[in-house]
Amino acid sequence: MPIRCEIVSQDRMVYEGDVDIVVLPGTDGEMGVLPHHAPLLTTLKFGLIKVRTKSDEQVFTVAGGVAEIQPNIVTVLADSAENVLEIDIARAETARKRAEEALSSVKPEDVDAYLALEAALRRSNLRLDAAKRFRTGKRTTYMEE
Ligand code: ATP
Numbered sequence: 001m002p003i004r005c006e007i008v009s010q011d012r013m014v015y016e017g018d019v020d021i022v023v024l025p026g027t028d029g030e031m032g033v034l035p036h037h038a039p040l041l042t043t044l045k046f047g048l049i050k051v052r053t054k055s056d057e058q059v060f061t062v063a064g065g066v067a068e069i070q071p072n073i074v075t076v077l078a079d080s081a082e083n084v085l086e087i088d089i090a091r092a093e094t095a096r097k098r099a100e101e102a103l104s105s106v107k108p109e110d111v112d113a114y115l116a117l118e119a120a121l122r123r124s125n126l127r128l129d130a131a132k133r134f135r136t137g138k139r140t141t142y143m144e145e
Contacts, residue, residue, distance in 0.1 A: 003035040004073040005051050007060060009081045014060060015051065022074045023050040024067050033074050040069040046126050049076065059084045061130045063123045080123060087131045096124035 002018040022033045025047025044067055049060040065078035099121040106113050 001035050002053070003033065003037070005076075006073065007049060007062075007076040007078060007081055009065075009078045014078065014081045015058065015083065017051065019051045019053050021052045023048075023052075024074075024076070025049070025062065026067070033069055036071045037069050037074075039071070042067050042069070044076070044078070046122055048130060049081070059130065059134050061087070061126050063119075063126060082127070084130045084134045087127045087135075089128065089131050092124045092127040092131070095120060096128065099124060 002020055003022065005015065005017055005019050005022045006013070007015040020034075024031050024033060024042070025045050027043045027045050030047075031042070044062055044065045046063050047061075049062050051058050051060075060081050060083050062076065062078045063080040065076060065081070067077075068075045099117050103114070103117045103121065106117060108114075
């Protein structure tokens, strides 16, 4: 029996489906969630969510959020998330450059601006790293080597 997985970001439903396992970047470490898992609420750090069936694996970047686990459903409320196949590399490179340039001139006392730029830089780096890692050449599966 599979487990339902729903990944929702602030602006859209990113994924919904029935899968065999969901791997989450929990704040306390990577966790694999199987059907019939005990109820649990966890915060998520920046990283990858993997949803697997017997024949397929899909990988998503997630820039923090929370996951609610119930025995038959995993609900991820992400600050931002996208399938690695959806990542627009040019956009992420532009975002990284913009954040790097702005960080180099932000005033030290402007903590909010600094933290926002640092988060933007981390999001763009996460997307670029994931695209590089999971979208190379003739790879037919996302499984890590
Ligand atoms: P940008 O400055 O390029 O908008 P951002 O990090 O500020 O990047 P977010 O606020 O995290 O963007 O996300 C807004 C929406 O755009 C989300 O739906 C997110 O999945 C999507 N998104 C952001 N960057 C990319 C990208 N490089 N490729 C595909 N989708 C992206």
